[in-house]
């Protein structure tokens with residue numbers, strides 16, 4: 001992916017995140033990998049107003065600024081940790097959706113309640129205990145979840161980090177998690193719970209048409 005493509009996708013995804021109400025003002029950040037450079041939102045920039053110059057390039061290994069003059073997001077280390085988790089991860093979305101925040105307070109693993117959650121999220125979603133997100137201890141803890149095979153992690157009293165092959169996939173995952181929580185909470189109110197069984201999970205995971213949908217998601221939008 002070229003720098004111009006990365007910046008275009010970051011701007012587009014940021015506007016969508018703002019439109020969905022997943023952050024307020026300068027909250028949240030996104031990143032896209034371009035070889036050894038990671039483009040990430042500059043500190044203090046608000047998604048709804050962002051244009052390409054609000055994103056800066058940092059070295060994936062050192063976090064050093066290599067493209068641009070502004071200070072990168074204070075959560076850059078967390079993004080780099082996800083991108084280096086070694087599963088072909090090309091993008092990370094971090095935001096604060098309201099239902100994700102509420103679910104995080106309960107501390108329970110979020111399980112799939114529909115086939116799209118199985119196919120597109122691709123894992124259950126754990127809740128990590130609150131840790132200040134700006135430092136290396138947070139980044140290390142977060143990376144462990146991604147290395148363990150989770151594609152998204154809810155952070156108690158904060159928000160969510162979602163990894164993806166590209167930013168489109170990471171954003172779809174984020175939206176499915178927020179919607180999945182709404183469904184789960186509504187089902188709890190109605191009093192009956194039923195999640196996808198592991199047999200159903202396997203069937204969906206192996207279905208040819210789901211494979212096709214997954215392939216489409218890897219394409220550029």
Ligand SMILES: [Zn+2]
Pocket residue numbers: 027028094095096133158159
């Ligand atoms: Zn945050």
